[in-house]
Amino acid sequence: NAGVTQTPKFRVLKTGQSMTLLCAQDMNHEYMYWYRQDPGMGLRLIHYSVGEGTTAKGEVPDGYNVSRLKKQNFLLGLESAAPSQTSVYFCASKGQVSSTEAFFGQGTRLTVV
Amino acid sequence: DAKTTQPPSMDCAEGRAANLPCNHSTISGNEYVYWYRQIHSQGPQYIIHGLKNNETNEMASLIITEDRKSSTLILPHATLRDTAVYYCIVRGGSQGNLIFGKGTKLSVKP
Numbered sequence: 001n002a003g004v005t006q007t008p009k010f011r012v013l014k015t016g017q018s019m020t021l022l023c024a025q026d027m028n029h030e031y032m033y034w035y036r037q038d039p040g041m042g043l044r045l046i047h048y049s050v051g052e053g054t055t056a057k058g059e060v061p062d063g064y065n066v067s068r069l070k071k072q073n074f075l076l077g078l079e080s081a082a083p084s085q086t087s088v089y090f091c092a093s094k095g096q097v098s099s100t101e102a103f104f105g106q107g108t109r110l111t112v113v
Numbered sequence: 114d115a116k117t118t119q120p121p122s123m124d125c126a127e128g129r130a131a132n133l134p135c136n137h138s139t140i141s142g143n144e145y146v147y148w149y150r151q152i153h154s155q156g157p158q159y160i161i162h163g164l165k166n167n168e169t170n171e172m173a174s175l176i177i178t179e180d181r182k183s184s185t186l187i188l189p190h191a192t193l194r195d196t197a198v199y200y201c202i203v204r205g206g207s208q209g210n211l212i213f214g215k216g217t218k219l220s221v222k223p
Contacts, residue, residue, distance in 0.1 A: 033210055040215070043157070048208055097207075097208055098209070102209075104156030
């Protein structure tokens with residue numbers, strides 16, 4: 001059981017480039033989340049999804065877009081990367097809104113130069 | 114807002130109990146207290162949660178005060194592998210998202 005898998009694990013982008021981060025879960029979970037973590041900080045919610053075909057904004061959504069075309073996948077896109085988006089990105093999933101445990105991926109370390 | 118207050122760092126000797134405090138004075142009656150930990154920038158890992166009663170599992174114990182305004186996570190016999198940042202979370206998002214503060218960096222020393 002792989003749980004939550006994030007691809008890629010590391011990436012360096014030039015300012016203005018675009019990229020997509022992939023989060024895949026094999027637990028048939030409804031809820032999926034994208035967080036970012038900056039040095040010395042806790043995780044902040046970027047976007048989330050409550051089911052296939054749905055997305056919603058979190059605390060820090062600007063500069064990011066998301067899609068949930070398939071239940072098992074949640075994609076995070078950066079259309080025009082900026083140095084301020086240098087961060088570690090974590091994906092998480094849970095079965096229901098009331099589920100007691102969220103499962104996190106291992107993170108994607110993104111550097112924008 | 115994270116809705117919780119934790120000390121930024123703590124030390125613990127290997128083999129001793131680690132007691133990590135958390136204040137959540139504005140917690141509402143139906144909000145749970147969750148604890149997660151993050152080892153060396155890996156993804157956060159669930160530890161335990163509770164509402165009113167004390168809870169124990171294979172990883173830790175959670176003691177919640179009677180007024181629910183504070184709690185303590187107890188690692189009974191800390192090992193070097195327990196060195197991590199520990200987050201106390203009162204679930205705040207209406208869609209089940211976790212709201213993280215800065216947590217407590219626990220250093221377990223030989």
